[in-house]
Amino acid sequence: MKKNWNDKVYGHVRVSVAGRLTEQFINRCVREEITIWNIQRIDKTTITCCILLKDIKKIKPVLKATDCRIHFIERAGLPFLYKKLMSRSGIISGFILFFLALFFLSNIVWRIDINGADPKLEAEIKAILNKMDVHVGAFEFFLPSTEKIESELSSRLNKVTWLGVSKDGTTYHIDLVQKELPKKDKAPGPRHLVATKKAIIHKIFAEKGQPLVEQDQFVKPGQILISGLIGKESAPAPIAAKGKVIGETWYQSETTIPLQSNVKTYTGKTYTKRQLQLFGWNCPLWGLKKKPFKHYDREVTKKPVHFLFWDLPIAYKRIIYREDDENERKLTESQAIQEAKQASYKKLKSQLPLKSKVVSQNIDKRIIKNGKMKLYMHYIVYENIAKPEAIDPVKVKEQIEKHKKEKKDGG
Amino acid sequence: MKKWRDNFKKWFINHSDMPADVIMDLPRITMVGQLHIYIENHKGVISFSNEELRLSMKQGQLQIIGKDFVLKAILPEEILLEGFIQKVQFLEDKRELI
Numbered sequence: 271m272k273k274n275w276n277d278k279v280y281g282h283v284r285v286s287v288a289g290r291l292t293e294q295f296i297n298r299c300v301r302e303e304i305t306i307w308n309i310q311r312i313d314k315t316t317i318t319c320c321i322l323l324k325d326i327k328k329i330k331p332v333l334k335a336t337d338c339r340i341h342f343i344e345r346a347g348l349p350f351l352y353k354k355l356m357s358r359s360g361i362i363s364g365f366i367l368f369f370l371a372l373f374f375l376s377n378i379v380w381r382i383d384i385n386g387a388d389p390k391l392e393a394e395i396k397a398i399l400n401k402m403d404v405h406v407g408a409f410e411f412f413l414p415s416t417e418k419i420e421s422e423l424s425s426r427l428n429k430v431t432w433l434g435v436s437k438d439g440t441t442y443h444i445d446l447v448q449k450e451l452p453k454k455d456k457a458p459g460p461r462h463l464v465a466t467k468k469a470i471i472h473k474i475f476a477e478k479g480q481p482l483v484e485q486d487q488f489v490k491p492g493q494i495l496i497s498g499l500i501g502k503e504s505a506p507a508p509i510a511a512k513g514k515v516i517g518e519t520w521y522q523s524e525t526t527i528p529l530q531s532n533v534k535t536y537t538g539k540t541y542t543k544r545q546l547q548l549f550g551w552n553c554p555l556w557g558l559k560k561k562p563f564k565h566y567d568r569e570v571t572k573k574p575v576h577f578l579f580w581d582l583p584i585a586y587k588r589i590i591y592r593e594d595d596e597n598e599r600k601l602t603e604s605q606a607i608q609e610a611k612q613a614s615y616k617k618l619k620s621q622l623p624l625k626s627k628v629v630s631q632n633i634d635k636r637i638i639k640n641g642k643m644k645l646y647m648h649y650i651v652y653e654n655i656a657k658p659e660a661i662d663p664v665k666v667k668e669q670i671e672k673h674k675k676e677k678k679d680g681g
Numbered sequence: 682m683k684k685w686r687d688n689f690k691k692w693f694i695n696h697s698d699m700p701a702d703v704i705m706d707l708p709r710i711t712m713v714g715q716l717h718i719y720i721e722n723h724k725g726v727i728s729f730s731n732e733e734l735r736l737s738m739k740q741g742q743l744q745i746i747g748k749d750f751v752l753k754a755i756l757p758e759e760i761l762l763e764g765f766i767q768k769v770q771f772l773e774d775k776r777e778l779i
Contacts (some may be wrong), residue, residue, distance in 0.1 A: 297725045300757050309752035311730045319752075 276305075281323040281347025284308075288316045289338030298332045323349060376576045379408045380440040387446055391429060395444065398426050404442065411573055411586070416442075439579065460508030460663075463496040463656040465489040469517030472652050479511030489517065489655070498661050504673055508661050517655035522634070523647045525614040529601050530641055539563065539593040547572070547585040563593040603643070607636065610645040618649060626653035706739050715766045718745060721759050734762055735772075742772040 287295055292315065299306045309319040321329065333340055355362060382399065384392050399405060402422060404413055420435040433446040471487050479496040483489055495515045499506035543557035573586040601609065615631065634646040694701050702709040702722060711719040720736060720743065727735040727742060729752065734745045750764040
């Protein structure tokens with residue numbers, strides 16, 4: 271006989287049956303398919319037995335037929351337990367309240383860790399976070415995503431080289447690397463200033479040192495512009511040359527621009543869908559259209575719900591559809607030239623030192639081929655071409671000696 | 682006619698490997714020590730008390746005598762009795778059959 275759990279789940283009762291024909295009662299029960307077990311004799315006219323709760327209704331005609339009386343002794347199983355619990359509303363409401371509180375507290379920010387910032391910066395970060403409502407005790411559901419916090423923080427802080435925001439359960443981690451301000455240069459050792467590239471000298475200011483080139487002179491890279499050796503040729507004193515040498519330099523560029531291109535533009539119309547995700551199934555709350563626009567971009571924000579350490583399979587989802595138009599853009603030749611010019615100018619500017627000046631730009635050549643325009647440009651730029659180069663004391667000594675020798679020979 | 686059929690059944694049992702209780706509708710009784718007795722093919726309870734269980738059979742009755750009997754389960758054809766079993770006995774008296 272298998273022990274089945276039916277009686278535990280559905281509930282059963284223990285009854286005593288009194289009457290003259292108790293054996294007949296048992297036989298009848300079996301015939302009517304009433305589940306009956308644990309039958310015990312109490313005295314000549316009474317037996318006790320267990321009966322499934324769902325069979326209780328069927329027992330009345332059997333009792334009548336065998337002239338027996340029934341008396342309930344014990345109730346057992348889930349339905350009775352449930353009934354008992356229900357009558358104690360305090361326990362139930364306590365349970366519900368406990369889980370609600372646990373659920374609520376699981377979705378709250380408990381800590382914000384900031385690693386790698388000095389106290390001042392930390393306070394600053396906390397202030398910015400506070401403005402975004404990210405603080406200890408905030409309900410996580412309404413907070414922006416970590417990516418948003420990250421971009422907001424890194425755009426507001428300029429003392430930071432790198433910044434990462436991550437979330438670990440109820441804790442936000444903000445790791446950052448602070449910019450180290452460069453220490454002031456030590457007094458530089460003896461040096462020359464030499465040319466960095468081919469150029470024609472436009473202007474030369476020598477603060478310290480001996481200028482060796484003149485205006486409008488052509489220089490090659492590596493050529494000494496301002497010498498750090500001053501004084502007599504026979505006994506030169508090495509110093510740190512300082513100054514600015516503006517040279518005229520030349521650049522050539524090649525830019526390609528398509529005359530026809532497809533451009534996506536947003537029309538400004540948006541459509542927002544709100545959904546509740548349950549076990550991977552999306553239950554729409556707001557916005558029922560399947561495809562609101564013909565052409566669109568989708569932006570999905572998902573807010574998962576937590577319980578203790580787990581992500582529940584429930585999430586709130588917001589999908590924003592932005593309608594866009596795809597337009598074909600045709601450029602006339604002059605427009606294309608304009609654009610190509612701008613693009614190549616930008617590219618050039620990014621390569622040049624900070625205080626450079628583009629003096630003139632000329633179009634060398636332009637070719638239109640396969641719907642694309644190739645533009646060859648020529649630029650003249652004024653830029654600082656000076657670069658420090660340390661003076662090797664050994665070389666200087668050699669030079670002096672050589673000089674002396676020459677003098678002797680001459681003398 | 683009936684006798685002939687019974688004879689045939691006996692012959693069939695002897696000459697095939699079929700169990701007798703299947704063909705002859707006989708009770709099959711299984712005991713676990715003196716603790717449990719499991720009876721199949723019974724035809725109803727005649728009397729039940731702490732010391733005695735009497736079952737009706739196709740032919741005659743089955744009487745079980747012992748102490749502290751509890752009918753653990755009862756189904757149309759099966760019965761499981763628990764207790765301290767001392768005696769199992771077939772009674773041939775047909776008059777007591779109900």
